[in-house]
Amino acid sequence: MVLSLPRRCALLGAGVTFAAPVLARAQTTASAQVPSFRLEEVASFPHQVTGVTAAPDGRVFVSFPRWTEDTPVSVAELAKDGSLKPYPDDGWNAWRNTEAAKMAPGDHFVCVQSVVADGQGNLWVLDAAAPGNEKVLAGGPKLVRIELATNKVAQVIKFGEDVALQGSYLNDVRFHPGGQTAFITDSGARGSIIVVDLGSGKARSVLDGHPSTQPDKAVDVTVDGKKLRRIDGRGFMVAADGIALSRDGKLLYWQPLTSRTLYGIETAMLMSDEPEEAGKKVVKVGTSNLADGLLVTRDDRLFLTSPEDNSVKIWDGSRSRTVVQDAQLRWPDTLAEAEDGSIYVTASRIQDMPWFKADAPPVLPTKLFRMVRNGAG
Numbered sequence: 360m361v362l363s364l365p366r367r368c369a370l371l372g373a374g375v376t377f378a379a380p381v382l383a384r385a386q387t388t389a390s391a392q393v394p395s396f397r398l399e400e401v402a403s404f405p406h407q408v409t410g411v412t413a414a415p416d417g418r419v420f421v422s423f424p425r426w427t428e429d430t431p432v433s434v435a436e437l438a439k440d441g442s443l444k445p446y447p448d449d450g451w452n453a454w455r456n457t458e459a460a461k462m463a464p465g466d467h468f469v470c471v472q473s474v475v476a477d478g479q480g481n482l483w484v485l486d487a488a489a490p491g492n493e494k495v496l497a498g499g500p501k502l503v504r505i506e507l508a509t510n511k512v513a514q515v516i517k518f519g520e521d522v523a524l525q526g527s528y529l530n531d532v533r534f535h536p537g538g539q540t541a542f543i544t545d546s547g548a549r550g551s552i553i554v555v556d557l558g559s560g561k562a563r564s565v566l567d568g569h570p571s572t573q574p575d576k577a578v579d580v581t582v583d584g585k586k587l588r589r590i591d592g593r594g595f596m597v598a599a600d601g602i603a604l605s606r607d608g609k610l611l612y613w614q615p616l617t618s619r620t621l622y623g624i625e626t627a628m629l630m631s632d633e634p635e636e637a638g639k640k641v642v643k644v645g646t647s648n649l650a651d652g653l654l655v656t657r658d659d660r661l662f663l664t665s666p667e668d669n670s671v672k673i674w675d676g677s678r679s680r681t682v683v684q685d686a687q688l689r690w691p692d693t694l695a696e697a698e699d700g701s702i703y704v705t706a707s708r709i710q711d712m713p714w715f716k717a718d719a720p721p722v723l724p725t726k727l728f729r730m731v732r733n734g735a736g
Contacts, residue, residue: 433468464499550598574617601653664691
């Protein structure tokens with residue numbers, strides 16, 4: 360997954376001294392009771408799912424990246440009967456790799472990694488535009504805003520090669536409650552946090568090459584009792600991936616996928632006029648589990664998926680503790696909270712992909728689950 364690419368202007372080198380752990384909000388669950396959940400299957404899909412989000416009105420949306428297949432839909436609304444409707448329409452979902460020469464990547468969903476409802480009437484779609492997790496298609500990387508009331512695209516923010524250069528992979532996104540700023544993880548060859556001004560559409564890469572956004576070469580990803588290796592023997596090395604934002608928007612958390620360290624920073628440092636100072640303010644929140652998706656819930660609790668043991672965990676202030684574990688959660692990926700407090704989680708089965716298993720089919724069926732609270736948590 361890690362490709363070589365031209366070096367962006369790195370803000371800070373590897374010899375950074377991290378700030379003292381002062382992100383108090385990350386400690387709020389230390390003495391709180393760990394909530395109890397039961398796991399329910401919501402839907403099954405014939406293709407590999409990654410993203411999920413729940414809008415305040417109860418509508419649920421999912422996304423399907425083009426990793427090993429030319430999937431027939433990128434973004435879909437999930438009906439109550441489990442069926443999928445391309446969203447917002449067939450046109451935006453019309454891209455096919457085989458027809459790429461005839462289609463403008465900026466006008467279609469190419470390789471969508473995540474979808475996020477912002478609670479302000481919008482669904483945002485993050486398109487890495489890198490089918491197969493390989494070449495980034497020029498003009499394709501973008502953040503698309505769809506008005507849920509009209510089901511129409513209202514804004515398209517395109518990212519140039521200064522932000523989404525070759526080797527990048529735009530992974531996940533969170534929105535500041537002020538409505539003006541988005542934070543995106545780039546999990547590609549040179550990890551970073553991308554800060555987007557939603558009004559102007561201007562974006563800049565922060566913490567580019569910083570140790571906190573890079574994979575930890577000392578970490579081996581272990582699933583099913585074995586170290587995860589590509590067919591050619593390479594390890595699984597992925598940069599900044601999961602990302603979460605405190606409810607008040609003051610604190611941002613993230614973690615490289617190939618890592619067991621949870622990081623955080625005050626968002627004011629990322630949005631300042633001197634972003635080069637941000638690297639000096641990054642906090643090592645603590646040692647967690649190897650995590651893909653992160654989520655801060657409405658009660659300001661931080662949840663993390665745990666692909667190595669098929670579980671979802673909660674950060675208690677000093678360590679991550681299991682709240683749900685089930686063999687069906689093969690590579691729990693993205694988390695999304697619904698209005699009733701239940702939490703959706705996709706199981707993307709990354710360890711079963713042709714990247715790692717020579718006999719694996721290119722089309723991988725996957726499932727969506729919901730964690731339902733057992734009483735007050």
